Amino acid sequence: MLCWRPRNMTSSTKVVLLACGSFNPVTNMHLRMFEIARDALNKTGRYQVTGGIMSPVSDGYKKKDLVSAKHRCAMLKAALKSSDWIKMDTWESDQSSWSPTAKVLRHHRQQTEAQFGHKPSPSKRRKKHLNTENTDYHGSEEANDLANTLEAVTVSDLPQNQVPLVEVEGDPAPCVKLLCGADLLESFAVPGLWQEEDIDYIVGQHGLVVITRSGSDPHKFIYESDVLTKYQENIYIVTEWIYNDISSTKVRRALRRGDSVKYVVQDTVIDYIRQHQLFGVPDNKYINHMMPSPNQDMSTTEVDDEESSSSSGEISVVLRSSHPSGHGASHLSLHKMSAHTEKQKVTGNKNGTPSRVPCMSDIGMLYNLRQTRARRQDK
Numbered sequence: 218m219l220c221w222r223p224r225n226m227t228s229s230t231k232v233v234l235l236a237c238g239s240f241n242p243v244t245n246m247h248l249r250m251f252e253i254a255r256d257a258l259n260k261t262g263r264y265q266v267t268g269g270i271m272s273p274v275s276d277g278y279k280k281k282d283l284v285s286a287k288h289r290c291a292m293l294k295a296a297l298k299s300s301d302w303i304k305m306d307t308w309e310s311d312q313s314s315w316s317p318t319a320k321v322l323r324h325h326r327q328q329t330e331a332q333f334g335h336k337p338s339p340s341k342r343r344k345k346h347l348n349t350e351n352t353d354y355h356g357s358e359e360a361n362d363l364a365n366t367l368e369a370v371t372v373s374d375l376p377q378n379q380v381p382l383v384e385v386e387g388d389p390a391p392c393v394k395l396l397c398g399a400d401l402l403e404s405f406a407v408p409g410l411w412q413e414e415d416i417d418y419i420v421g422q423h424g425l426v427v428i429t430r431s432g433s434d435p436h437k438f439i440y441e442s443d444v445l446t447k448y449q450e451n452i453y454i455v456t457e458w459i460y461n462d463i464s465s466t467k468v469r470r471a472l473r474r475g476d477s478v479k480y481v482v483q484d485t486v487i488d489y490i491r492q493h494q495l496f497g498v499p500d501n502k503y504i505n506h507m508m509p510s511p512n513q514d515m516s517t518t519e520v521d522d523e524e525s526s527s528s529s530g531e532i533s534v535v536l537r538s539s540h541p542s543g544h545g546a547s548h549l550s551l552h553k554m555s556a557h558t559e560k561q562k563v564t565g566n567k568n569g570t571p572s573r574v575p576c577m578s579d580i581g582m583l584y585n586l587r588q589t590r591a592r593r594q595d596k
């Protein structure tokens with residue numbers, strides 16, 4: 218299914234933007250990406266962005282310093298209180314193992330098509346019923362079941378109460394496009410990181426909206442890649458002129474060093490980090506001496522009672538104590554003992570022996586090193 222509409226067609230193509238990432242923690246730039254992309258696509262007059270989905274990776278990603286999906290999702294949920302059109306979807310983070318991005322895109326395409334209904338033949342045209350207002354619908358058991366069912370049956374086979382109040386014909390489902398920074402696009406060239414058929418599927422069947430990032434040259438990158446050049450009509454590059462190179466790595470570093478991250482991440486996220494003392498925050502004088510912010514609703518904050526652990530090998534022991542700020546009598550303090558020994562995704566090879574598939578950041582470093590060596594040899 219090709220989503221980009223040829224220039225000579227008049228009505229606009231509806232687009233849902235999907236951003237996959239660690240969001241460890243979610244930064245303002247992750248949220249900005251959606252605003253930048255929506256403006257740029259809507260301005261073309263050819264596309265209408267109707268929704269945004271943020272999909273955090275599961276604990277199975279095992280990237281260095283990755284806090285548990287439970288915390289990353291809670292921070293994302295808190296951050297998204299400031300948006301009326303971007304939603305979090307936990308289908309990917311709920312999986313016990315890491316899911317390739319192509320699989321996540323395919324899942325969301327099925328979900329979106331299920332919401333809008335598969336286009337039936339004219340004789341089978343009819344209305345379907347489902348609560349489209351339910352923003353938690355994506356990823357719900359009901360939605361998953363429906364998506365699976367839709368693979369096997371036509372719309373007319375479905376019970377009346379399963380699907381939305383949407384006119385089946387003439388209202389095509391929005392296309393789901395991958396929204397990413399230019400670094401993610403460039404990681405396509407990292408040997409062994411992405412499956413070739415996945416790149417083909419992602420770019421060929423869905424399309425990319427790429428936000429420029431410091432040090433990247435996505436136009437040159439596409440020119441140098443045969444597969445990306447083949448599908449360049451499906452890649453929409455948005456130049457971000459309000460240059461901002463926030464990254465989660467820099468946020469984590471700042472937190473570790475006791476520096477302020479205010480105005481870099483949402484206040485609600487800072488509140489959560491403080492309450493759960495994530496990212497080495499027990500030592501962060503700045504964050505621990507902050508007054509609780511006015512928007513902080515302690516009664517709704519999720520807290521762990523005794524122990525939480527993630528499949529990434531991280532163990533978080535939670536002890537009850539008063540909040541370090543001294544404000545609010547009975548907050549929980551979290552003393553975290555991190556047992557990270559791994560920086561890499563681990564998968565099995567054909568012999569059943571575990572083999573390592575490094576994460577983007579690790580392999581990116583290796584790749585740069587190789588490139589530098591190759592350049593030296595060329596000289």
Ligand SMILES: Nc1ncnc2c1ncn2[C@@H]1O[C@H](COP(=O)(O)OP(=O)(O)OP(=O)(O)O)[C@@H](O)[C@H]1O
Pocket residue numbers: 236237238239240241244246247250396397398399400401428429430461462463464465466467578
């Ligand atoms: N400042 C930025 N400009 C453009 N894209 C960004 C920016 N920060 C993150 N992204 C994009 O957001 C998506 C999610 O990325 P991810 O969660 O890995 O964020 P990150 O901040 O780069 O994380 P880390 O620093 O931990 O590697 C990716 O597509 C990434 O390219």
Ligand SMILES: O=C(O)c1ccc[n+]([C@@H]2O[C@H](COP(=O)([O-])O)[C@@H](O)[C@H]2O)c1
Pocket residue numbers: 237238239240274280316317318319401410411412415576577578
């Ligand atoms: O699908 C793949 O092969 C693939 C390979 C590398 C990275 N990704 C995805 O890219 C996203 C950003 O990764 P990272 O390492 O920068 O946090 C995250 O959602 C990963 O699942 C996906």
